[in-house]
Amino acid sequence: MHDIIVMDPSTDRRVSHSCDDGHRSISHGNRIITEMDFFADANCPKQKPPPAAIVKTEAMDDGVGRQNEEDINTSLNLLTGSIGRDNKSIVEDGASQNKEAYNQRKKELELLHAKINHMNAENQRLKGILNQVNNNHYFLQMHLVALMQRLQNQNTITVKNEEVIHGTLEEKQHVGSIIARHFLDLGKAEIGEIGEGCSQSVSEERSRDCSISPNIVESMENNKPPVVSSSSISGVVPVLDHLKRSAGGIKNYETSEEAFHGWVPNKVPKFNTSRDVDDEQKAVTSSMIRKARVSVRARSEASTISDGCQWRKYGQKLAKGNPCPRSYYRCTMSSGCPVRKQVQRCAEDQAVLVTTYEGCHDHPLPPAAMAMASTTSAAASMLLSGSMPSPDELMNANLLAKTFPCPPGFATLSASAPFPTVTLDVTPPPASNSSQRLQGHFLLPSLNFPNNFTSTPHVSAQALYNQSKVSGLLSPHKGMELPQIIPPLADSTVSAATAAITSDPNFTAALVAAISSIIGNIQANSNSNSSPTLRNSIDNST
DNA sequence: CGTTTTTGACCAGCGC
């Protein structure tokens, strides 16, 4: 640093330059020495250039009152510390030295600017990489959840097999019927679910003859434990193939491709795991062999929410109890894709659009559609996993606590919703307390949201957590609609429910995927102004 | 002209 004394030519006084950064003045005896950080100039833009300074030879007041009379205006603001007797030559030397120093500093400054620019560019590049890594991490997380769920399914199958092997004959029959129904339902769902990742394998399996003898069903019919080969356990697809063949052997049960794509049409053919199954069991079985659904509630003025997929409307009906028609769409991104969705406005609040997804895509999805597809897949997997109670389990009160960790009264059966359904509600809670649905709202504070929407505001998650798991086990009030399912929740109940829900990785993943999808769509819509209401709904929830 | 939407008809499940 250089010691500089700056004089104001108008007042012939020392001028004190001050800049917040890198420019400080120190008193050194009678001399005021100003230390300037050259590199701080950029940080002191308001600083006016110092007036044409007068460099005084530093024969300052020495206390005797004698001052050097020669003031030389160099037009430079710098004064080197070296002061000689020959003032003129000294000043000239100092000026040339200062010029050199100035040029040197200038070069250094330019160098630093270049460095800063380079670092900025590097920073931007790293940001991009970080974003990409975050996205990859998110999708890997989703994939991992799905894989873990499949593993869990296999474990469930194994455990049930052991129960059959070690149980009494009656228990064998009981559990055997569970497995039969569970396998068939789960199998179809899993095949659809796997469709994306293992579509090749599945399509290979599809091409096979479906008339191979069904080991499992045969075993059940003979009251023998079903045989699941080790090769079947080792992979999901062989299990599914096994299931397909089992189903095919039952009664040519939907040997067409669609039968194994995950979509179970409403016209579900009844099938019996045993010829002796009574009518009651048939009815329960029939009703339970339905596909899991994922329902998304969101405020939107648009006819549908954009989820990244291409849909074709194939029907519209006026459903009972709702003046708004229900529209039926099927995915057209591939011929024969089994995924369908129903879109209907809520009768109570027609600004709310309820979109219900069924099935799993059998084709690659664009990134925009991945989130919603992951939602339906993960939710379906969760609902149809081993935790899903079979009709037999529904009748077994002892299993209730095991299979449903949520507190009693959390939900009851909706007879109007025969399918196991997860409802993801991203509508903001209404201002008034008029809606009973509000009672079901709760926050999920501990959800591990991916980084790309950590700013997600209050997410009102009316998660009708696994109605198959939840509903049907408790009081099955006929005719209760979804909004009425959830009774008022005390704080402790909310905590327990939150814990129960967040402990299920699939549900978390499903919720995360749905919300991210919707948030993403909202952001997209906000750019195109296509859905102001939906956007507002989220904004309001902050 | 190909694709999408509309809309009435049809079918199956279910309750009475």
Added chain:
DNA sequence: GCGCTGGTCAAAAACG
């Protein structure tokens, strides 16, 4: 068996 309901089909219309 009959009627109601939800879901799907398919021909016609609309659209780009």
